[in-house]
Amino acid sequence: MTYTIGSLARAAAVNVETIRYYQRRGLVGEPPKPPGGIRRYDESHAGRLRFIRQAQTLGFSLGEVADLLALEDGCHCREAGRLGAAKLALVRERIAQLRCVEKALAGMVGQCRGNTGKVHCPLIASLKRNANAGAATAGKPRERKAAARRPVRA
Amino acid sequence: MTYTIGSLARAAAVNVETIRYYQRRGLVGEPPKPPGGIRRYDESHAGRLRFIRQAQTLGFSLGEVADLLALEDGCHCREAGRLGAAKLALVRERIAQLRCVEKALAGMVGQCRGNTGKVHCPLIASLKRNANAGAATAGKPRERKAAARRPVRA
DNA sequence: GTTGACTCCGTATCTGACTACGGGGGTACG
DNA sequence: CGTACCCCCGTAGTCAGATACGGAGTCAAC
Structure with a gap:
């Protein structure tokens, strides 16, 4: 068709x-x-x-x-391999980060059952650990020339 | 400090x-x-x-x-719970999709070792399954009013 | 007490990713 | 034959998310 x-x-x-x-x-x-x-x-x-x-x-x-x-x-395999490996690392990092978020969210949602007061969720704390780890390798802001930092439809 | x-x-x-x-x-x-x-x-x-x-x-x-x-x-827990649960589902979906990509990339990178020819990778195929699943629930394009569809720094 | 680095704040500009518009044309069907 | 869609293509506008600019004020050190 x-x-x-x-x-x-x-x-x-x-x-x-x-x-x-x-x-x-x-x-x-x-x-x-x-x-x-x-x-x-x-x-x-x-x-x-x-x-x-x-x-x-x-x-x-x-x-x-x-x-x-x-x-x-399909491009030359040597190049494809390098590129693929780089993307793979990136993908794995994102998965790891998302798992942190998942854990934190799951915990929070669990705590919230039946409670009518306020919550202080472990989300920020859990991500901060990750962020700090990454921050060491991060350059100064002005050096960034990377893709714009925007997300995606829901 | x-x-x-x-x-x-x-x-x-x-x-x-x-x-x-x-x-x-x-x-x-x-x-x-x-x-x-x-x-x-x-x-x-x-x-x-x-x-x-x-x-x-x-x-x-x-x-x-x-x-x-x-x-x-901290907001009311009932609301926080709902919101959290929704985000959680979204996060889990993203993780699942990223795992598809991870698998496809890993396979491809593996295939590329030592080979100097061309590759045809299973990347698109691997996501298509997922995408089709989601497409059933997707409305017409024009109906989209959601957040803009942009990504993020590398 | 002047210099130099920094803050404050309002406004303007840039980038990525669309999204819309509009004139000129083809096809289909009643 | 008309009219209702749809395609082609170029250009312009929109929106989110930053970034940049510039004049006035602040602060620490020399």
């Missing part, structure tokens, strides 16, 4: 304009345009779009997503 | 302007200003800032961070 850009957008639950934007950024390909006609997309495009959205909700910027997609697309 | 806003910024590895911005957003408090003087901050402020950054890298928007901080600050 093939898609027009509009039906592709519906299939992947994104805006048409977003697809065009991703094309401009080189994240998804633009199929060749039949003379005087309408471009045709397929499942691989839909998969790519869903992947991008997914990766974004996991905290990857579009730039990072582009890196991941470059891996998928 | 106490901080001026500048030393606080260094201690938490953020920009001074960012602190002011967070104050405007109500994420961190502004200590009272001694008449004609300079505000003083302490460890609790530094912790809060680190927490915010931490939470952001985990994919929470500043709005969500504000929710989490409200829990920390």
Whole structure:
């Protein structure tokens, strides 16, 4: 089955304009345009779009997503391996941090059962440990030139 | 030990302007200003800032961070519990997804050892399963009014 | 008592990621 | 044939999250 850009957008639950934007950024390909006609997309495009959205909700910027997609697309293995290993470390770090949050939240939610007073939750404390660990390796703020620091749809 | 806003910024590895911005957003408090003087901050402020950054890298928007901080600050337990449970579900989902990515990346990096050809990695496939599961509950794109879909520093 | 680093505060600018607009065109169907 | 969609493409606008700027005031040290 093939898609027009509009039906592709519906299939992947994104805006048409977003697809065009991703094309401009080189994240998804633009199929060749039949003379005087309408471009045709397929499942691989839909998969790519869903992947991008997914990766974004996991905290990857579009730039990072582009890196991941470059891996998928196949580049020289040596390079792919390095890049993949770096991303892997990043992913594992995020998982570890999220587990801290999970534990803290779970504890707090448990404490809250039936209580009507106030709570002081261990969330900040639990994250602070992690943050301090990371802070040692962090440079001065002005040196940061990295991706903007923004999140993601809920 | 106490901080001026500048030393606080260094201690938490953020920009001074960012602190002011967070104050405007109500994420961190502004200590009272001694008449004609300079505000003083302490460890609790530094912790809060680190927490915010931490939470952001985990994919929470500043709005969500504000929710989490409200829990920390203590609100009625019933409400805190609900909020906490919701965030908890979200966090668990993210962990599960990240584990998919982790597995896929690890497999790929493994395959790459010593190989100089090309790779086609199972990354997209691994996420597609997850994404499709979620897609069932997703509304049309235009209905989205949620937080912007942006990530986070590397 | 001047210098230099820093604070205060308001406003302006930048970046990433969309999202909207609008003119020009094709296709489909009643 | 008309009209109702949909596509193409370029450009402009929006929104969150910072960052930057600049004049006036403060403080510590030389």
